[in-house]
Amino acid sequence: MAIVDAGRPYPASASNRRPRLRWRLVAIYAGLIAVSVVLLFPVYWMLTISLKLPREIYRLPSLWPETTTLDNYRELIDERGFLTNIRNSVVVAGSVTIVSLIISSLAAYSLVRFRYRFRGLVGRLILFGYLMPTSLLFIPLSIIVARLQMGNSLLGLIVVYLTFSMPLSTWLLTGYFRGVPADLEEQAMVDGATRMGALLRIVLPLSAPGIVAVGIFTFTAAWNELLLALIFITSENKRTVPLGLQYLITGDVFLWGPIMAGAVLSALPVMILYFLAQRFMIQGMTAGSVKG
């Protein structure tokens, strides 16, 4: 930069430039800090309310908690059966993730490596599924699920969750597999490996980080889903986490303490996973979606 500036016919003098630069830097940091406060405040509020006593939440609200308590967590788990919600969500999101990952890695590999007649069509079907809003599908799905006698069951929920998890994971995985060089597999196959062997021993290990990231992404998508759960689950002991929490707000009295305790418990694991996988996810979301 300095070299370029020196080459100008009338270089700006150092004394002129520095204060301007410094003010610019101050402005940038001020902006960033302001944005950070707006971004962090809701997270802070969630945490403090979950640790506050009811009288501090409603009667004497303050920005800082005066006494901290785990009562809200205790109430949520002991009286509201939140552990059942967590168990249901883990079962549903876990199954959806495993099924999606297996089936969609096969499909993504096929789309990237093989040439056949309906490849373009399948690709378009996946994009179509990826963009298909759940709000359009829930009415026919409710009729289909009722016909299959799978209403109000976790299995039924797992099946309908495939409507969004399958296109999502195939879409993202296609992007990752495209980044794995074909030469390596070819080499392995020349050396006598079968197609499956090459897939299992070369492609899977090479795209492992991507697959893990897609798995996390699929898991959280299923973990966070509310609309379909609201429609398909009717009994209390089959409620997933979002469902359990949303039923706490539809009561007459908002139990903000336990609700925020539940918010913390359901957000924390997902957020940790996100931060671990975000590097791969960002690559996948943008590279995958633009070049998909």
Add this chain to the structure above:
Amino acid sequence: MAVIAAPREHAGDRRRMTFARRQALWGYLMVLPVSLILLGLVAYPFCYAIFISFTSRVVGDPGEWVGFANFRYLWGWSSFTRALQNTVTMVVVSDLLKLVIGLGLALLLNEPLKGRGIFRAVVLLPWAMPGFVAFLVWKLLLTPIGGGVNLVLTETGLHGGIIDWLGQRSTAMPAVIAATVWRGFPFWCISFLAALQNVPGELYEAAKIDGASAWRRFLDVTLPAIRSVILVVVLLSSIWTANSFENIWIMTQGGPSDATMVFPVLAYFGMQSQRLGEAAAVSVALVPALLVLVFVMTTLIKDDD
């Protein structure tokens, strides 16, 4: 990329045929499960939804073909026209805000600043948070009693009284949009940031030597380079926002008196009232717009290849 698929020169015609055929067979086999699931769980329900929207179906009775009667009914129904207006408002306003904030922040975070990593992690927070949690927290922040927003306004002396943000018609929509932008813009920011990092630095140096101002460099170098990412993000996000259920459902359930009513919530209420034909028509009314967006998106992606 297609190295494996390329015919080998030393192979005879017969062998080439079998090779091509065998690999096509593998291809079909591996893509079959996903195709079947997508046909059965996405394509079929999609067509089925369109069919139902033309019938007088209710729960327990398939009803009969009624042509456009459901759509004519919707058109004269105030909740539906509110939902239409609200959905358009929400998509346009939140897209614009997310674009300005997301791009602005991405440009800042693309500068070689100290502590940039921390800020990037902070930007990721709302995106990493599950949507239902984010909107629960915003509902709490915006409640009149015990809500953080009113508290901050009073403590900083910006506003004395207590505002029921989600409970009155004038503030409900802006409040819901604010929460939606808070949760949604990180995806934009991070996508833009990834795109910005792929812009070759030499382009900027060249533009600088030519004496281009920062604003011109932005217009002539940055924008063209990330154009396609911006378009894809705008399209994706518009589709998501137009069909988002949980933000409205958790914060307002469409109220007060339809001030924040949107299509998915209206369709959900329709289904609860067991009138499946009309409920399906509510969602299907969005299909033309959806198809346009999907069409634009597919052509965009083809151009990029």
